[in-house]
Amino acid sequence: MWQSLPEFGSLVLYAVLISAAYTFAVAVAASRDRLRWLRSARLGAYATSAFVGLAVFMLAYAFVTHDFRLRYVAHYSDRSMSLGYLLAALWGGQDGSLLWWSSLLSVFVAICVRWMRGRYRVLQPVVIATLMAVEGFFVVLMLFAANPFAVSLAGAPAEGEGLNPLLQNYWMIVHPPALYTGFVGCSIPFAFAVAALVTGRLHEEWLLAVRKWMLVAWLALSIGNVLGMVWAYEELGWGGFWAWDPVENAACLPWFTATAYLHSTMIQERRGMLKVWNVFLIGLTFFLTIFGTFLTRSGLISSVHSFAQSDIGIYFVWFMGLVLATTIGLVIWRLPQVRGQGRIETVLSREAAFVLNNWALVGLMFFILTATLFPKLSELVWRETIVVGPPFFNRWAAPLGLLVFLLMGCAPLFGWRRTSGRTLRKNFVAPAIAMLVVGILHVTLGARLGYPAFVAKDQTAPGILGIITQKLAMSAPLITIVLAALNVVVIGQEVVLGLRARLAASKERGAPEAVPLALVRLVGKNRRRYGGYVVHLGITAMFIGFLGTAWSLTREISLSPGQATSLGDFTMTYTGPRVCPGSPACSNEENADTTKRMVFADLQVKKGTKSLGRLSPAKFIYNRMPGSPTTEVGMMRGLLSDLYVVVGSANPETKRAEFQIHVNPFVSWIWIGVLVLILGTSVSIWPEVSWGALGVWVLTRTSLRLEAESRVARGESS
Amino acid sequence: MNPEEWLLKARPFWPLLLLFCVVLGGSVYGVAIGLLIGSGGLLVLGLVLAWMSLGELTNEEPLSLDEALELAAPERREQEKASVLRALKDLEQEHRFGKITDAEFALESARMRQQAKRLLATLDESAKARKALVEARLKRLMKSQTVPAVATSGDTEQGEP
Numbered sequence: 001m002w003q004s005l006p007e008f009g010s011l012v013l014y015a016v017l018i019s020a021a022y023t024f025a026v027a028v029a030a031s032r033d034r035l036r037w038l039r040s041a042r043l044g045a046y047a048t049s050a051f052v053g054l055a056v057f058m059l060a061y062a063f064v065t066h067d068f069r070l071r072y073v074a075h076y077s078d079r080s081m082s083l084g085y086l087l088a089a090l091w092g093g094q095d096g097s098l099l100w101w102s103s104l105l106s107v108f109v110a111i112c113v114r115w116m117r118g119r120y121r122v123l124q125p126v127v128i129a130t131l132m133a134v135e136g137f138f139v140v141l142m143l144f145a146a147n148p149f150a151v152s153l154a155g156a157p158a159e160g161e162g163l164n165p166l167l168q169n170y171w172m173i174v175h176p177p178a179l180y181t182g183f184v185g186c187s188i189p190f191a192f193a194v195a196a197l198v199t200g201r202l203h204e205e206w207l208l209a210v211r212k213w214m215l216v217a218w219l220a221l222s223i224g225n226v227l228g229m230v231w232a233y234e235e236l237g238w239g240g241f242w243a244w245d246p247v248e249n250a251a252c253l254p255w256f257t258a259t260a261y262l263h264s265t266m267i268q269e270r271r272g273m274l275k276v277w278n279v280f281l282i283g284l285t286f287f288l289t290i291f292g293t294f295l296t297r298s299g300l301i302s303s304v305h306s307f308a309q310s311d312i313g314i315y316f317v318w319f320m321g322l323v324l325a326t327t328i329g330l331v332i333w334r335l336p337q338v339r340g341q342g343r344i345e346t347v348l349s350r351e352a353a354f355v356l357n358n359w360a361l362v363g364l365m366f367f368i369l370t371a372t373l374f375p376k377l378s379e380l381v382w383r384e385t386i387v388v389g390p391p392f393f394n395r396w397a398a399p400l401g402l403l404v405f406l407l408m409g410c411a412p413l414f415g416w417r418r419t420s421g422r423t424l425r426k427n428f429v430a431p432a433i434a435m436l437v438v439g440i441l442h443v444t445l446g447a448r449l450g451y452p453a454f455v456a457k458d459q460t461a462p463g464i465l466g467i468i469t470q471k472l473a474m475s476a477p478l479i480t481i482v483l484a485a486l487n488v489v490v491i492g493q494e495v496v497l498g499l500r501a502r503l504a505a506s507k508e509r510g511a512p513e514a515v516p517l518a519l520v521r522l523v524g525k526n527r528r529r530y531g532g533y534v535v536h537l538g539i540t541a542m543f544i545g546f547l548g549t550a551w552s553l554t555r556e557i558s559l560s561p562g563q564a565t566s567l568g569d570f571t572m573t574y575t576g577p578r579v580c581p582g583s584p585a586c587s588n589e590e591n592a593d594t595t596k597r598m599v600f601a602d603l604q605v606k607k608g609t610k611s612l613g614r615l616s617p618a619k620f621i622y623n624r625m626p627g628s629p630t631t632e633v634g635m636m637r638g639l640l641s642d643l644y645v646v647v648g649s650a651n652p653e654t655k656r657a658e659f660q661i662h663v664n665p666f667v668s669w670i671w672i673g674v675l676v677l678i679l680g681t682s683v684s685i686w687p688e689v690s691w692g693a694l695g696v697w698v699l700t701r702t703s704l705r706l707e708a709e710s711r712v713a714r715g716e717s718s
Numbered sequence: 719m720n721p722e723e724w725l726l727k728a729r730p731f732w733p734l735l736l737l738f739c740v741v742l743g744g745s746v747y748g749v750a751i752g753l754l755i756g757s758g759g760l761l762v763l764g765l766v767l768a769w770m771s772l773g774e775l776t777n778e779e780p781l782s783l784d785e786a787l788e789l790a791a792p793e794r795r796e797q798e799k800a801s802v803l804r805a806l807k808d809l810e811q812e813h814r815f816g817k818i819t820d821a822e823f824a825l826e827s828a829r830m831r832q833q834a835k836r837l838l839a840t841l842d843e844s845a846k847a848r849k850a851l852v853e854a855r856l857k858r859l860m861k862s863q864t865v866p867a868v869a870t871s872g873d874t875e876q877g878e879p
Contacts, residue, residue: 019768026775035781036774043771050764054757061753083749114730118787204801205794270805415817416809417826423816494815501814526811 005062006070009149012055016102017139019048024132031125031199038121041128045113048135049106056103059096059148063089069156072096072148078162078624080595088173089163094297094312095148097176101293102138104177104184109135112188112213120209126195127188134187137319145312162624165596171231179224179251183289185217186254189261190286190323193279197330202275202337207265210282212685214265218258219681225252226674237631237646239554239662241670244393249372250292256365257285260358263411267351270416272341276331277358279338283327288365290320295372348419353411360407364400368393395460395469402472402479405543408536409486412494431489438485442478450568451665453478455550480547487540491533498522498530523683531684538677545670548641553663556648560656568663570643572603572615577650577657597621598632601647601657605636612636617647617659641665732763799837806830 002008023044030037059072063086068074076089076096091100109131116124142148166172189210196206228248229241242248261281267274298313331338344352371388378386413419413427443453457473459466472479499515502522506513513521523530555567561576578600580586581593590598600618604611617634636643641663648658736759744752809830813823 015764019764023771026771035786036777039781039785040771040774043767043774047764047767047771050760050767054760054764057753057757057760061750061757064750064753201794203794203798205797208797208801269801270808413817415812415822417818417822419817420819420822423819426816497815498811501811529808529811 002061002065002067005058005067006149006151009055009058009062009070010143010147012051012058013139013143013147013149016048016051016055017136017143019044019051020132020136020139023048024129024136027125027129027132031129038125041125042113042117045109045128045132048132049110052099052103052106052135055099055149056090059099060087060090062149063087066160067156068158068160069151070148071150071152074152074157074160076160076163078160081163081168084173085163085168088167091176091180092163092167095142095146095150097180098138098142098146098297099148100177101180101184102135102142104180105131105135105138105187108184108188112191120195120205122199122201123192123195123206123209126198127191130191130194131187134191137315141312141315145315162622165620165622165625165628165630166235169231169235171227171234175224175227175231178220178227182217182219182221182224183254183292185213185220186258186282186286186289188213189217189282193282194326194330197279197334197338200334200337202334204269207269207278211262211265212687214258214261214282214285215681215685218255218262219678219685221251221255221258222674222677222681225255226670229670233667234633234635235630237633239552239644239646239660239664240549241667244371244390246372247292247296249368250288250295253292253365253369254285254288256361256368257281257288260361261285263354264358267354271351273343273351274355275338276335279327279331281358281362283323283331287320287323287327290316290323294320346418348414348421348424350411350414350416350419353407353414357404357407357411360400360404364397364404367396367400371396391460395473398476399469399472401543401546402476402483405480405483405487405539408539409483409490412490412533427493430493431486434485434489435482439478439482442481446477446481451477451551453481477547477550480543484540484544487536491537494533495519495522495530498526527683527686531680531682531686534680534683535677536680538673538675538680541669541673541676543673545666545668545673548664548666548669551665555661556659557661558656558658560654565659565661567643567661568641569607570612570663571606572643572645572661573606574657574659575602575604575614576655577601577652578616579652595623597623599647599650599652601650601659603634603645603659605643612643615643615645617645619647619650637668639666639668642667736760736763795837795841799834799841802830802834802837806834 023041026037026044027041030041059070061067062070062073063077064083066073066077066079072093072095073089076093077086081089089096091097109128112131113128116127120127192206192210192213196202225248228251232243232248233241236243258281261278264274264278264281268278294313294316298316344355346352371393374388375386378384409431413424413431415423419427439453442451446453454474455477457470459470461469499518499522502518503513503515506518553568555565557565559565559574561574564571564573566572578585580590580598580600582591586598598618598620600616603615603617604613605615606612613636615634615636618632619629620632621629631646634645634647644662644664646660646662648660650657736756739759740752740756742752743755806827809818809823809826812818813820813827818826
């Protein structure tokens with residue numbers, strides 16, 4: 001065992017702090033055009049990243065060697081855990097997850113500093129200084145409030161407590177890193193925004209720099225949130241994927257503002273408008289990433305995802321205050337320069353549609369934020385306990401979400417600046433016909449197929465507003481289907497228009513292109529536009545997945561072996577309980593697992609007359625935590641619906657088992673949608689213009705190099 | 719090239735080399751040893767980088783060409799030109815798609831073209847002297863038949879990541 005590991009680990013954290021503080025100071029000094037100092041700051045940033053990496057490797061080493069002297073290692077691992085879970089325990093608890101956050105940030109810092117080589121010379125020092133300040137904050141947190149290298153006061157236990165069984169799930173290995181990547185990725189756009197405000201270089205330069213970074217962060221946020229849904233769906237066993245849990249809500253908040261930014265930045269690039277708004281959105285997105293972390297870690301709210309109550313909340317409050325003050329102060333200081341140049345001439349324009357879309361997205365974010373915090377506020381201010389549950393969120397978030405969905409479909413139909421009535425009519429013909437046809441088909445055939453256009457909903461609020469929300473909720477399936485048709489047809493129409501134009505142009509040139517080739521070239525030449533449309537297709541698929549909850553079926557039933565039950569198209573026959581390890585019916589793998597006792601309740605499933613196989617929902621009783629058995633869902637996935645079975649209990653004597661059975665339509669479309677979204681974002685991120693291709697830049701570099709070569713040849717000093 | 723220069727040139731590959739050592743050590747001697755190798759490598763890397771950073775603060779020498787190019791950046795007007803040309807391309811596409819009328823297209827397109835022309839003229843003017851220099855040097859180098867080595871190495875070494 002490495003005797004001095006705890007002390008050395010803490011020493012490394014101090015090294016990170018010193019290195020970050022030093023780099024911050026040098027970067028600030030370098031902003032006065034001191035090029036040597038800028039080089040020094042760049043190297044300092046790399047060094048800081050290396051030290052953070054060292055701290056992560058050391059903590060990983062402590063986990064792998066079961067060094068239970070470290071309080072964190074003892075609390076979140078035990079000797080029975082596999083290597084994958086031992087490494088996942090790095091971010092399984094408060095202290096380690098802060099180090100993990102810091103390490104992801106250091107990766108972003110290193111990549112960003114490398115990427116800034118040969119560009120953004122004026123912005124670079126402030127970008128590096130801002131990133132070092134953020135890095136410094138997390139190191140301060142670790143050193144003074146949540147040190148992952150702190151030792152247990154009672155000495156090293158012989159065995160660790162083990163990772164929470166709920167976290168011992170494949171999706172939990174990948175979900176936090178993905179979400180943290182999204183959170184951390186938002187630091188780079190924030191650093192660029194601060195740099196642009198500090199230096200006064202507020203033209204297109206920083207916007208272009210930020211776009212790709214924001215897209216990367218947005219993509220990671222999307223993946224992280226969806227992986228969280230997958231984990232909740234598979235592991236928590238309540239039948240759904242989103243429970244409006246405060247921590248889930250906090251994780252999705254920056255996604256809304258980042259989405260708004262990705263649209264509003266186009267207005268600034270195209271029309272020079274919304275400069276203040278864009279800076280505000282970037283600042284808000286970064287703020288929300290810190291706020292989300294604060295919410296999970298401060299113990300302010302209770303959630304299945306949150307860490308234990310701790311005193312690190314106050315550090316976050318100070319840091320959030322600093323972020324807010326910096327952003328607002330800088331915007332006010334630069335207000336004359338960041339005022340927009342143009343104005344929206346008519347509501348029939350793309351910029352107007354984007355602005356409305358921005359308001360809806362930011363409105364949705366504020367609604368979720370307020371509803372999430374309201375119970376706590378009510379407790380603090382009125383000393384009254386109020387529960388804001390999923391029905392409340394669904395009632396208000398669904399209409400706002402549908403408004404965003406509508407605007408997402410309509411915006412591409414408008415041109416920039418203004419759209420004439422004739423053009424608009426022409427553009428809307430095909431989508432309107434599609435919406436009408438799909439709407440009529442849904443109303444007439446939907447109920448027969450098991451997907452009715454209208455569903456029964458109770459009035460959950462008094463008065464006219466209650467009636468409106470009730471009617472909206474009742475017709476949400478029809479509205480969603482119709483809007484999905486709008487979105488798909490609009491995207492199809494855009495592609496067809498582009499393809500036609502390209503084919504016509506190629507024919508005119510005398511080199512006609514085949515349709516597939518023309519399509520590939522069309523997308524290749526306009527990656528941002530068509531990548532965006534592919535993302536819209538992904539979001540449409542996800543909306544269909546969300547819509548499925550309106551038609552989900554649930555049954556709770558108690559069955560004895562041999563008894564059968566039906567739900568939807570599925571028939572399930574209970575064959576009896578099975579306890580592993582020990583039962584001859586258990587597989588070799590199940591018998592070999594001695595870390596837990598597994599009680600399965602097997603069901604044979606049929607759809608019509610076709611046998612679909614065995615479903616084995618279970619309760620797992622971990623040796624380390626016998627008092628908290630986990631629920632293991634039995635699931636059969638399908639494109640049209642998932643069969644989702646949870647076993648409540650199985651009596652070993654009577655062999656009778658309690659089941660909760662769900663048929664969840666279209667859930668798979670959410671996962672398909674996110675794959676399409678990844679594809680679209682990747683297309684969009686792909687660079688269109690490289691700096692190397694810019695003529696004058698190449699010329700300048702070549703001339704400098706040639707001049708230097710000739711000086712060397714003449715024996716002059718460089 | 720002396721070993722120190724060689725090491726500095728290979729700087730971008732240091733993390734990759736370290737990763738390779740971690741994977742190799744981990745697969746041969748076990749994960750714990752792999753992690754220790756990684757820790758050792760990162761410690762050395764961090765110290766070397768910090769030392770180099772401190773060295774830059776006290777370095778009074780003028781920047782070498784490579785160092786200067788590392789910190790150079792395209793000027794603002796280059797980026798503006800790229801933005802205007804991109805916007806013009808979008809505008810033409812929207813016109814082809816029938817999103818905007820002919821009159822609006824003509825008006826907006828003329829404005830953007832005017833802006834692009836102004837930027838191109840300014841950029842051409844500022845590049846004139848450098849262009850002449852490059853042409854003269856190239857001619858001279860062509861005569862001595864060393865063009866590919868010089869021009870290519872210059873461009874790829876300093877090419878964008």
